[in-house]
Amino acid sequence: MPATKIVVNIPGETPYDVRIGATVLAGLGASLKKLPALSAAPRLLVLTDANVGPLYLDAAASSLKEAGFRVSHITVPAGEEAKSLAVAGEVWNAMAALSLTRDCAVVALGGGVVGDLAGFVASTYMRGIPFVQVPTTLLAMVDSSVGGKTGVNLEAGKNLVGTFKQPAYVCACISVLDTLDEREWACGCAEIAKASVIDSDEFFFWMMDHAEALRGRDPIAVTEAIARSVVFKANVVAEDKTESRGVRECLNYGHTLGHAVEALAGYGTFSHGAAVAEGMRFAARLGVEVAGTSEELVAAQDELLDALGLPALAWSAPPEEMLAAMKRDKKTRAGAVRFVVPRDIGDWELVSVPDDVILAHLRAWEAGKEAAQ
Numbered sequence: 114m115p116a117t118k119i120v121v122n123i124p125g126e127t128p129y130d131v132r133i134g135a136t137v138l139a140g141l142g143a144s145l146k147k148l149p150a151l152s153a154a155p156r157l158l159v160l161t162d163a164n165v166g167p168l169y170l171d172a173a174a175s176s177l178k179e180a181g182f183r184v185s186h187i188t189v190p191a192g193e194e195a196k197s198l199a200v201a202g203e204v205w206n207a208m209a210a211l212s213l214t215r216d217c218a219v220v221a222l223g224g225g226v227v228g229d230l231a232g233f234v235a236s237t238y239m240r241g242i243p244f245v246q247v248p249t250t251l252l253a254m255v256d257s258s259v260g261g262k263t264g265v266n267l268e269a270g271k272n273l274v275g276t277f278k279q280p281a282y283v284c285a286c287i288s289v290l291d292t293l294d295e296r297e298w299a300c301g302c303a304e305i306a307k308a309s310v311i312d313s314d315e316f317f318f319w320m321m322d323h324a325e326a327l328r329g330r331d332p333i334a335v336t337e338a339i340a341r342s343v344v345f346k347a348n349v350v351a352e353d354k355t356e357s358r359g360v361r362e363c364l365n366y367g368h369t370l371g372h373a374v375e376a377l378a379g380y381g382t383f384s385h386g387a388a389v390a391e392g393m394r395f396a397a398r399l400g401v402e403v404a405g406t407s408e409e410l411v412a413a414q415d416e417l418l419d420a421l422g423l424p425a426l427a428w429s430a431p432p433e434e435m436l437a438a439m440k441r442d443k444k445t446r447a448g449a450v451r452f453v454v455p456r457d458i459g460d461w462e463l464v465s466v467p468d469d470v471i472l473a474h475l476r477a478w479e480a481g482k483e484a485a486q
């Protein structure tokens with residue numbers, strides 16, 4: 114199967130390629146050698162995590178070395194905790210100890226955590242050195258590796274410190290997904306489903322037709338789903354690079370309720386994807402009242418999420434607590450909770466929803482859970 118190439122062209126930024134395929138990791142070094150910004154890099158620093166390193170560091174480093182690069186690596190702990198200022202500090206110090214100069218580059222080999230952290234340290238070390246994304250989770254391939262948001266978490270909240278920095282290249286090698294567990298797989302599927310609802314009829318109905326294949330990890334369907342999601346994300350980011358024009362808000366579809374579910378159930382109880390899928394179900398139902406969303410859309414989206422292995426959660430929390438959690442979210446403005454709702458497939462709106470309307474829907478949501486038990 115030949116590799117797929119997508120060029121991400123964001124105004125004011127150097128265009129970069131996203132390569133998607135089953136063997137693109139083996140060609141990583143050769144691809145980087147062709148990039149003017151990287152070809153003469155005196156050293157590349159591969160940043161990976163404790164799960165991904167033992168699986169794929171050798172393959173990545175071999176490819177880079179074969180192309181003539183000098184390679185060092187740093188392994189950070191696996192999981193969200195690595196997205197911290199403390200770990201970023203350790204990485205900056207390690208970079209300095211390796212005498213990395215501005216013409217060196219960082220290669221992020223891992224999921225969204227490694228990608229966000231690597232992008233953050235690369236964009237700040239010596240006021241910015243290039244970085245490359247080698248995403249190893251489905252979520253990172255379809256979402257976080259493209260678009261240039263980097264960051265770390267503070268105790269006060271997720272992603273509170275960060276930068277915008279586009280990668281120089283993205284290498285999405287779908288073979289590495291073989292070792293990804295079902296939970297992480299479903300996380301990626303939720304983001305693809307989200308993209309399809311926001312994007313277009315064409316993408317959404319393609320997803321309806323290929324949900325089983327995607328769930329079964331059919332390589333052709335997986336490649337196509339990643340490519341469609343990357344094109345979607347790249348188009349959104351091209352219109353709103355720094356999240357200042359309101360366009361990028363659409364990427365938060367499903368996240369308003371999703372974040373509240375994650376916070377109240379306890380982080381890690383449900384995967385991020387499961388929470389986002391629940392949030393999509395809720396937002397579409399809310400849309401019926403506030404944006405004229407059709408019941409057909411609600412049903413079709415339920416069907417898609419079910420087919421992807423993202424069933425409605427058998428969990429609820431008191432409506433008042435859910436509302437309070439939504440209000441604590443950093444994306445809330447002036448106390449009003451805002452939802453991205455699909456007016457139709459491919460047509461979304463950001464709506465500030467009055468508390469009483471949200472509470473009524475949360476009560477219906479909670480009652481639905483009780484009835485299902």
Ligand SMILES: NC(=O)c1ccc[n+]([C@@H]2O[C@H](COP(=O)([O-])OP(=O)(O)OC[C@H]3O[C@@H](n4cnc5c(N)ncnc54)[C@H](O)[C@@H]3O)[C@@H](O)[C@H]2O)c1
Nearest residue numbers: 164191192224225226227249250252253257262289292293
């Ligand atoms: N920058 C953005 O635009 C953006 C967008 C969405 C999410 N994010 C961020 O992404 C992060 C979540 O990313 P994620 O879901 O990839 O999580 P993650 O990076 O924590 O990876 C999930 C788990 O899978 C493991 N793993 C990764 N690749 C593997 C592989 N091929 N085989 C086996 N195990 C593997 C990791 O070690 C980890 O334990 C969050 O911090 C979120 O804020 C960023």
